[in-house]
Amino acid sequence: MNVIECKDLVKNYGGANALDHLSVFIKENTITGLIGRNGAGKTTLLKIIAGFWKATSGEVKVFNRQPFNNLIVSANSIFVDDMMDFTSALTIKELLDEAKTFYPNWDHDLAEGLLNYFEFNPNQSHQSLSKGKKSTYNMIIGLASKCALTIFDEPTTGMDAAVRKDFYRALLKDYIQSPRTIIISSHHLDEVEDLLEDVLLIHDGKTLLHLSIEELKEYAVKISGRTALVMQYLDNKEVIYKEEINSETCSVIVRNNFPHESVKRLGITVSSVKPSDLCVYLTSQSKGGIDDVFSKRESV
Amino acid sequence: MVLDTNSTVPIYIQIAEWIENEILEGQLKVDDKVYSQYKLADMFTINPATAAKGLNLLYEENVLYNKRGLGKFVSQDAMAIILEKRKNQKLKGLLEEAVLEAARLQVNDEELVEMLLQLIKTNKGE
Amino acid sequence: MSLANVNLSNIVIKQYRYKMKSFIGVFLALMVIQVFGILISMLGASSSGFSNGFFFINVTSYTANVVIAFTMIWAFTNAIIVTTKSYREDDFTFISNRLSYNLSNILFLITACVIGAITAFLSRGVIYILVFFVNDLETFLTVNQEVNMADYLIGVLATILIVLLAGAAGYVVGMLFQLNKLLIFILPVFVFGLDFIRTSNESTLQRIFEFYFTEQVFTIFVVKTIMTILLGFGLAALLTNRMEVRR
Numbered sequence: 145m146n147v148i149e150c151k152d153l154v155k156n157y158g159g160a161n162a163l164d165h166l167s168v169f170i171k172e173n174t175i176t177g178l179i180g181r182n183g184a185g186k187t188t189l190l191k192i193i194a195g196f197w198k199a200t201s202g203e204v205k206v207f208n209r210q211p212f213n214n215l216i217v218s219a220n221s222i223f224v225d226d227m228m229d230f231t232s233a234l235t236i237k238e239l240l241d242e243a244k245t246f247y248p249n250w251d252h253d254l255a256e257g258l259l260n261y262f263e264f265n266p267n268q269s270h271q272s273l274s275k276g277k278k279s280t281y282n283m284i285i286g287l288a289s290k291c292a293l294t295i296f297d298e299p300t301t302g303m304d305a306a307v308r309k310d311f312y313r314a315l316l317k318d319y320i321q322s323p324r325t326i327i328i329s330s331h332h333l334d335e336v337e338d339l340l341e342d343v344l345l346i347h348d349g350k351t352l353l354h355l356s357i358e359e360l361k362e363y364a365v366k367i368s369g370r371t372a373l374v375m376q377y378l379d380n381k382e383v384i385y386k387e388e389i390n391s392e393t394c395s396v397i398v399r400n401n402f403p404h405e406s407v408k409r410l411g412i413t414v415s416s417v418k419p420s421d422l423c424v425y426l427t428s429q430s431k432g433g434i435d436d437v438f439s440k441r442e443s444v
Numbered sequence: 445m446v447l448d449t450n451s452t453v454p455i456y457i458q459i460a461e462w463i464e465n466e467i468l469e470g471q472l473k474v475d476d477k478v479y480s481q482y483k484l485a486d487m488f489t490i491n492p493a494t495a496a497k498g499l500n501l502l503y504e505e506n507v508l509y510n511k512r513g514l515g516k517f518v519s520q521d522a523m524a525i526i527l528e529k530r531k532n533q534k535l536k537g538l539l540e541e542a543v544l545e546a547a548r549l550q551v552n553d554e555e556l557v558e559m560l561l562q563l564i565k566t567n568k569g570e
Numbered sequence: 571m572s573l574a575n576v577n578l579s580n581i582v583i584k585q586y587r588y589k590m591k592s593f594i595g596v597f598l599a600l601m602v603i604q605v606f607g608i609l610i611s612m613l614g615a616s617s618s619g620f621s622n623g624f625f626f627i628n629v630t631s632y633t634a635n636v637v638i639a640f641t642m643i644w645a646f647t648n649a650i651i652v653t654t655k656s657y658r659e660d661d662f663t664f665i666s667n668r669l670s671y672n673l674s675n676i677l678f679l680i681t682a683c684v685i686g687a688i689t690a691f692l693s694r695g696v697i698y699i700l701v702f703f704v705n706d707l708e709t710f711l712t713v714n715q716e717v718n719m720a721d722y723l724i725g726v727l728a729t730i731l732i733v734l735l736a737g738a739a740g741y742v743v744g745m746l747f748q749l750n751k752l753l754i755f756i757l758p759v760f761v762f763g764l765d766f767i768r769t770s771n772e773s774t775l776q777r778i779f780e781f782y783f784t785e786q787v788f789t790i791f792v793v794k795t796i797m798t799i800l801l802g803f804g805l806a807a808l809l810t811n812r813m814e815v816r817r
Contacts (some may be wrong), residue, residue, distance in 0.1 A: 152552055196662065196816045207573055213811065215667045219576040227816070229659035231592030242591075245584055246664040248574040285663075292573060313489055320482045320492060338447070338455060341493040358497060361454050408544060 145172045145324045148193055153202035155188050155349075162188040164349035165202065170327070170342075173373055175319060177340040177357075178329035179423050183350040186329045187225075190297050193327075194223040199406035206293065219248070221293035224286035226279050226301045230270040236281060240288070247289040249322075255288035258314065262307070275302035283311055287318050296328040300335075308332075312339055333420035343419065347427045360419045365404070368395030369412035377412065385425035397425050447488050455490055459498030464507065464526045467518060478508055478516045504530065578673075581665055585674035592660065593678065596648050600686050603644045604693060605635035611697045612704065632701055634694035638729055641690040642736035645683050649740030652679065653806075655817075663816045671710055672807035675741070684739045687730040724788060731795040735782065738802035745806040748813070 148170040155163040162398055163185045180186045191197045192204055195211035204211060213216040220441045230239050240259065259266065263279050273281060280397050286294055300308045312411055316339050319326060330336050333343070343360050345353040355363065364384055367374060371394045382399035389395065397417055404414045417425070447458050463479075475516035479487070497518055497566045502508045507525050508516040519525075546556045614630035621627065651657065652675055661671045746753045764774040770781075782798075785791040 170771075174493070191816060195667075198812070213667045213669075215576055215578060215581060215665070215670065216573065217666055219581070219665045220573050223816070225503060227659075228663050229656060230663060231588075231660050233594050238591075242588055245587075248576070248583075316489055316491075317486060320485055338488075338490045338494070341491045356493070357491070358454055358456060358494065361640060399600040411544075438614045 146170060147207060149203070149205040150189075150193075151203040152190070152206055153192065154200045155185070155187065155192060155197065156200040158326045161200075161349050163192070163199070163202075166346065166350055168344060168351050168354060170325065170344075173323040173324055174341045175315075175326045175328065175339055176342045176344055177333060177336055178327055178344050178346070179333050180329075180346040180352075181427050184346050184427070186346060187297055189346065190223065190295050190327065190329060193293075194221055194295055195253065196223070203375065217293075220291055221295065222247075222257075222286055222289045222291040223295045223297065224282050224299055225297040226275070226282065226299075228278075228282045228285070232269045232271045234269070236264060236270055236273070239270065240285075243285055244279070247291065249290035251288045251290055251322075254318065255284055258284045258287070262310075276304060276307065279303050280307055280311070283314075287314060290318075290322050290324065292324050294326045294328070296322060298329055298331070300332070310336060312336065315339065319432045333423055334418070337419055343423075345423055346427065352426055357419065360422065361416065362400055364397050364417050364422055364425075365400045366397050366417050367407060367412050367416045368396050368415070369410075373410060374412060377407065377410065384422075385428065397422070447490070455488075456494050456497035456501065458469060459484060459488065459490070459495055460501045462529075463498070463502060467507070467522050468526060472518050474518050474520055474522065476518050477514070478502075480515055576665065578670055581667075582673045582677065585661060585664075585666060585670055586677045588660075588664070589678040590681070593652070593657075595681075596651075596682055597685070599648070600641070600644055600682070602690070603640045604637055604686075604689060607634075607640040607690075608693050608697055608700070611636045611693075612701055632694075632697050634690060635732045636698060637693045637697075638687075638732065641686045641733050645686060645733045645737035646740035646743075647677075648682060649679055650747070651742035653700045653741060653744030655748070659746075659816060668811045668813060668815075669807065672803075676803045676807075677713060678740060679737045680734065683734045684730055684809060687733040688726060690733070691726050691729045707794065708790045728788070728791070731792065731799070732783075734799050735795050738799040742802045742806045745810050 146169045148168070150166060150168045153163050153166045166185070166189065178186050178190070179290050188197070192199050193206055193211060195206070195214055198212045206214075207220060209217055211221075230236075234242065237259070237308070240252070240255045244252050259281075262277075262284075264281065270278065270281065270361055279299060282428070283296070285301050286296060286299070297300065300311060303311065312335065315326070315328075328336060328339075337343075337357055340357045342354065342356055344351065353360070353363070366387075367377070368389075371388075371391055374394055374396060378396060378398070381396075381402070383396055384399065385397040387395045407414055447455060453461075463472070472478060478499065481492045481496040481499055484490070484498070485492040488495070501512060503516060505525060506519055507522045509519045510516055543556070544569065551559075611632060611634060615633045615635065617628065617630040619626065619628040658671065661674070743757060746757060761775070764778070765776075767774045782791070782794060785794060
């Protein structure tokens with residue numbers, strides 16, 4: 145069953161299309177990583193799914209309902225980011241009690257356990273927390289609410305490496321205990337990829353790829369060797385990115401849809417591409433990357 | 445065991461190999477129940493779907509068998525299947541790499557075989 | 571995971587209770603402003619003196635009108651503050667839609683205005699007592715007719731309605747500001763502009779005030795104010811029902 149269905153979603157924002165005819169379906173009880181460059185439309189998509197913003201055109205369904213202004217969708221989803229606002233009149237401990245009254249599946253033991261583990265002073269106000277602590281607190285709210293759709297938008301902003309690791313572990317353990325649909329947008333695909341079942345890569349407001357993490361790992365390979373040899377071999381290949389080293393040798397990222405043995409026999413090395421690198425390659429503006437900028441300047 | 449997340453080997457294959465090693469080392473015996481996908485996910489901090497994929501791989505290779513509603517168990521021929529597979533895949537792959545590298549370094553066939561025989565001898569403790 | 575079912579009234583009540591706890595500052599402001607109003611009222615609203623050669627009589631009358639006026643200003647500004655972004659975001663962190671958000675705001679404002687109006691009304695007694703103790707008075711008269719319970723309640727009700735009217739006005743104005751920031755400048759110009767539009771020798775603004783505050787028949791006053799309050803809250807809720815949140 146699909147929890148989220150977006151068809152031809154367009155969101156005009158400040159004169160430009162933040163989402164440009166984006167379509168995507170997200171299955172129930174999966175952890176999906178939402179990956180994309182800054183400004184690719186990640187937050188816009190998530191806020192439309194959460195029912196905060198309305199789409200300019202196209203169709204969006206969450207739990208088979210239009211999410212905008214929908215109380216059922218609101219009750220069964222939570223949107224966690226570093227901009228979450230809580231009243232300053234209550235302490236962070238009291239805020240947990242408030243959240244408990246709202247969310248029907250709220251896990252108070254988990255919330256208090258995590259608050260304790262991360263060594264919060266329960267009498268502090270949310271406003272007085274540091275950036276990293278705020279993110280950690282928001283994450284606790286997100287996990288303990290146990291909403292059927294849990295959205296984390298850049299949840300680890302400001303967290304140090306140890307807390308990030310704990311967060312991912314907590315997320316996974318909680319997911320195993322209570323499977324639900326989780327979307328996590330992140331710049332650090334490296335850090336989250338083991339947690340993910342699917343990866344949704346968006347670029348310029350469109351879906352670029354939506355694959356399982358294993359498929360993504362095998363989506364492309366890097367072939368490298370003597371430039372003349374590699375170039376000759378590229379003719380019938382789908383090139384994703386050229387990473388020229390020099391005129392002698394080069395390496396190129398291509399779609400992984402050919403038998404490797406024959407290539408290896410030619411003396412070309414075939415190696416795998418890390419998903420995080422692949423996402424960078426796929427979303428880079430020119431096929432040459434940052435080096436292109438410098439090589440062009442040199443040639444002038 | 446810690447997974448090598450930077451490795452070129454996909455995580456689900458690493459999971460499958462880890463279970464194979466458990467069987468080879470005798471930690472898991474014939475008809476023993478294998479860890480569930482959730483247990484594996486928890487142990488290695490990976491998505492349960494990835495763990496399930498590793499288990500399914502072994503099921504398809506008849507290393508594991510299914511008991512409905514109970515989970516996956518080590519099959520009678522598990523050991524033999526794993527050994528055969530490793531021989532065919534891993535060893536063959538390694539040898540293939542060696543042959544390719546030899547060609548690149550312009551080492552001729554006799555030399556390569558000689559090197560291999562030498563290695564075997566040293567390994568036997570001579 | 572099966573979907574949790576929720577109903578509107580349930581969420582509205584939860585949001586209302588959350589607001590009563592988190593908007594505590596609103597009541598602190600009320601206390602400060604009413605104490606200030608009481609102090610000013612102690613100076614006396616009007617005073618006149620006359621003498622027959624033997625006695626010099628100075629009559630000063632005291633009312634709670636200043637306190638009520640201050641409470642109206644408080645209700646108006648408080649309602650505007652409730653509509654601001656930071657207060658709105660608090661709601662949309664937890665379960666909410668725009669209707670439940672508006673309804674819980676309105677419930678909260680009604681509660682606050684009723685409390686404010688009743689304390690403002692009762693402050694008259696406080697003013698009398700304070701004046702009695704502070705001033706060295708020869709005679710202390712309360713020029714009331716038989717204080718009849720019904721009159722007393724009418725007084726309370728009228729105060730509540732007047733304060734609520736200010737609150738509803740503030741809520742509409744606040745929501746208009748939220749819809750378009752330019753209105754922060756346009757709206758005051760428009761309101762003061764009404765002062766210059768004269769059909770007779772009274773300005774439109776004056777006539778609007780007279781429409782409510784010089785009404786002699788109490789029941790008509792009640793109908794006029796309640797209709798206006800409902801209209802104001804309804805308009806605000808309608809205007810913001812398509813508003814995007816967590817921008």
